[in-house]
Amino acid sequence: MANDLLDYHDGLNTLLATHTPLLRHEAVALADLNQRILAQDVAVVHNVPEFDNSAMDGYAINGNDCHEWRIVHRIAAGDDGAPLLLAPGEAARIFTGAPIPVGCSAVVMQEHVTRTQADADQAPPRITLLAGQSIQDGQHIRRRAEELQTGDVLLHAGKRLTPATIGLLAGQGYTHAPVHAQVRVSVFSSGNELVPPGQPLGPGQIYDSNRIMLIAWLRSLGFAVVDGGNLPDQLEATRAALAQAAQECDAIVCSGGVSVGEEDHLKNALTEVGELIQWRLFIKPGKPFTWGRIDHNDHTCRVFMLPGNPVSSLVTFQQLALPALLRLTGLSEQQARPLQWTAYADFSRDKPEPRREFVRVNLRHEAGQWLVRPVVQQGSNMLSGAVHANALAEVTPGTPIQPGDALTVYPLFNAI
Numbered sequence: 001m002a003n004d005l006l007d008y009h010d011g012l013n014t015l016l017a018t019h020t021p022l023l024r025h026e027a028v029a030l031a032d033l034n035q036r037i038l039a040q041d042v043a044v045v046h047n048v049p050e051f052d053n054s055a056m057d058g059y060a061i062n063g064n065d066c067h068e069w070r071i072v073h074r075i076a077a078g079d080d081g082a083p084l085l086l087a088p089g090e091a092a093r094i095f096t097g098a099p100i101p102v103g104c105s106a107v108v109m110q111e112h113v114t115r116t117q118a119d120a121d122q123a124p125p126r127i128t129l130l131a132g133q134s135i136q137d138g139q140h141i142r143r144r145a146e147e148l149q150t151g152d153v154l155l156h157a158g159k160r161l162t163p164a165t166i167g168l169l170a171g172q173g174y175t176h177a178p179v180h181a182q183v184r185v186s187v188f189s190s191g192n193e194l195v196p197p198g199q200p201l202g203p204g205q206i207y208d209s210n211r212i213m214l215i216a217w218l219r220s221l222g223f224a225v226v227d228g229g230n231l232p233d234q235l236e237a238t239r240a241a242l243a244q245a246a247q248e249c250d251a252i253v254c255s256g257g258v259s260v261g262e263e264d265h266l267k268n269a270l271t272e273v274g275e276l277i278q279w280r281l282f283i284k285p286g287k288p289f290t291w292g293r294i295d296h297n298d299h300t301c302r303v304f305m306l307p308g309n310p311v312s313s314l315v316t317f318q319q320l321a322l323p324a325l326l327r328l329t330g331l332s333e334q335q336a337r338p339l340q341w342t343a344y345a346d347f348s349r350d351k352p353e354p355r356r357e358f359v360r361v362n363l364r365h366e367a368g369q370w371l372v373r374p375v376v377q378q379g380s381n382m383l384s385g386a387v388h389a390n391a392l393a394e395v396t397p398g399t400p401i402q403p404g405d406a407l408t409v410y411p412l413f414n415a416i
């Protein structure tokens with residue numbers, strides 16, 4: 001029955017191609033820019049360095065072949081060094097970041113010279129080079145504009161901003177940067193059995209783990225998250241909640257209620273208020289994963305319905321919903337793809353699984369190779385298994401595994 005289900009890679013490629021960056025932009029202050037995506041190119045407006053300056057604490061000298069130099073100036077970082085001149089045989093005491101005086105041929109580290117104090121007749125102190133040291137022309141001078149030149153592009157549109165890029169923008173004097181607006185995501189769980197942590201459990205009830213897991217995950221990636229609460233197993237209430245959220249948000253992420261049971265109302269509700277684009281993929285876990293859209297006037301809200309088993313939610317979120325959501329934030333298809341590399345099986349499995357499987361594994365580096373071994377708890381209801389794992393290993397449908405077989409692995413939370 002299952003072979004008509006969509007393959008994972010076709011599903012991922014379709015999601016990446018059909019979700020495009022939101023057009024809303026905003027100027028955001030530097031301290032709040034981490035993880036945001038640049039919406040326009042940003043130019044270099046100051047040469048870096050702005051002026052020739054010293055890379056070391058030491059002495060700026062004129063005349064690399066001299067045997068000693070008279071110290072005639074002292075230049076610290078923050079001083080205006082431009083008017084200062086060095087004649088042949090002269091030196092300036094200089095510090096890292098201080099401007100280079102006119103006539104300087106090189107900077108010598110203070111560890112490489114000896115300094116003689118001024119004598120009684122007020123002659124300036126002198127430095128001589130220690131035996132065994134030599135001087136290269138221009139050494140330890142950071143030249144004006146050697147790193148960045150005015151008019152060049154500092155950062156290109158589409159760049160995901162990191163702490164280092166924020167520092168780079170500050171180094172140019174910027175206080176704000178133009179970024180794509182935050183993607184607003186409503187997160188729901190669904191099921192009469194679910195109780196929020198902190199409340200007592202009644203018979204047949206369990207705590208809701210998926211909603212807070214997804215909220216924390218989305219927040220950590222810079223999304224503006226609305227907690228939509230838990231939807232009862234009831235079509236009318238579900239339909240109303242989806243329609244309301246679609247007016248206010250760019251995307252809805254919900255979990256549970258997308259399988260075939262009579263209490264699984266999510267797909268019907270989506271069909272009534274919007275469009276169900278895809279139901280079910282040929283994957284384990286996460287087969288009932290669903291996506292669609294709800295259009296409201298000129299606004300589109302993307303909808304991702306994750307299967308309720310917590311590991312099914314986690315796997316389909318990381319491998320399918322998140323890449324699509326990251327496209328909305330402004331990332332390219334390539335940037336939004338789940339991070340992946342190749343590792344080698346440190347286990348065997350004779351019985352092939354018909355669906356493409358994402359096995360929860362421990363990825364480790366040993367003797368120059370990345371190796372993977374499955375964690376014990378592989379049930380899609382066993383969140384502890386996903387916690388003990390640090391990656392997902394992809395197993396091709398119908399394929400037994402021998403030790404040493406190459407597998408594609410995806411680090412969990414893109415962080416190893």
Ligand SMILES: Nc1nc2c(c(=O)[nH]1)N[C@H]1C(S)=C(S)[C@@H](COP(=O)(O)OP(=O)(O)OC[C@H]3O[C@@H](n4cnc5c(N)ncnc54)[C@H](O)[C@@H]3O)O[C@H]1N2
Binds near residue numbers: 210285288
């Ligand atoms: N007859 C069939 N039954 C099922 C099939 C099938 O093909 N035929 N598919 C199974 C698969 S695979 C999955 S995965 C689940 C997914 O079902 P739903 O998405 O409808 O999820 P629920 O039935 O609502 O819940 C499944 C399971 O997960 C627990 N759950 C749900 N939400 C949460 C939450 N927020 N936090 C913690 N746990 C949650 C729920 O209590 C159930 O135990 O369907 C299979 N059935």
Ligand code: MOO
Binds near residue numbers: 287288307311312
């Ligand atoms: O797809 Mo279900 O996620 O196999 O447990």
